[in-house]
Amino acid sequence: MAFNSKVSKELNKELILSCIKKEGLISKVEISRITGISLPSVSKIVDELVEEGRIIEFGVGDSSGGRRPVLYKFNGNFRYFIVIIINKVYMSIYLINLDGDVIGEDKIAIEGADDNDVIFSITSGISRTLSNYNIFIGKLSNICIAAPGYFDYEKNKFLINGIPAIKAIDLHEKLSKKFPNVEIKFVSDIHMTALGEWTRIKNKSEKKRIVVIDIDRDLRENACFAIIDNGNILKPGRGYLGRIEKDMIDMADITTLKKNGYEEVGKLINDAKVKKAKAINLLTNLLNFLAQTIKHILHYVDPDSIIFHGYIAHQSLIEAVKVKLQEENLACDIQKSLLNEKATLYGCIEETLSNLFSQDEKFEKIYNVDFYK
DSSP, X not given: OOOOTTSOHHHHHHHHHHHHHHHSSBOHHHHHHHHXXXXXXXXXXXXXXXXXXXXXXXXXXXXXXXXXXXXXXXXXXXXXXXXXXXXXXXXXXXXXXXXXXXXXXXXXXXXXXXXXXXXXXXXXXXXXXXXXXXXXXXXEEEEEEEESEEEEXXXXXXXXXXXXXXXXXXXXXXXXXXXXXXXXXXXXXXXXXXXXXXXXXXXXXXXXXXXXXXXXXXOSSEEEXXXXXTTEEOOXXXXXXXXXXXXXXXXXXXXXXXXXXXSSHHHHHHHHHTTOHXXXXXXXXXXXXXXXXXXXXXXXXXXXXXXXXGGGOOHHHHHHHHHHHHTTTOOOOEEEOSSTTHHHHHHHXXXXXXXXXXXXXXXXXXXXXXXXX
């Protein structure tokens, strides 16, 4: 739909940029046809976008009788953003362009580090990564940090759990001083893991609502699950997507499993199969915990699919859980994660790009407005 005179040039500019990003390669004539903006206006705005570096010329298209049209594409390297994924042992730093491509990455050990060490590791890691690819700091638009924790709406800040070196400091304030012109956002790693899993589902029309269960966190008092509904993260009031506490159900102590030598679920299952009593007891406890967790999820959420992530992402365990559920006449689609640690990265990329290009939603709403009323 064409915009009338009440809509600013900047809206047209962003609409054209959105069109180019969505279409991949496109000519001025096609942009005009799709957006409804006049060809002279499109031509002028496209030239400005090229001059700004936000789009680039990329060859020519087929001729329909006249001169072959110049094709344009979105310049993914116009800006970059950083994704940092933090756990108790290490942090991973990723450099991403606006096409969502991973340009570079770094991994830094932080186990036993103090707060100053963590701040230095983050700032030096970002600077080193940018320097390795000859990208100056002015090209960095966002930093997305995924960590175990939740957003406290009363304190209006993200609270990180389970990482002693970070818990005592205001990481957002520290980093904002180091990178004053960069937008910094903290997100829950379980949120991003679930979002990342959803982005890789091929048939999203059949699996609109998924739940990801992850207990690979060395947690003694709770386990986490996250819900994605048609690409949207469901966020209850306190900021948790899901927290399962001991007073709700009988918690399987993952730390106990690891202390007994079961770093991998596969070994636990194999030992149970050969009738090792300790393994049978531990596996029974884990199966009961997962079955009870899924019963709660099925009752309150009604998902199209449940994905086991991290420690429990093992097909034999999934089959055993299904048998346990069938004993209570319950059934659901359960799968193991195929992405593993990459799921959190993909979720952060999706979250950041969605925020960067959230203008698209505004334009779609504008399409439905009758400006002539």
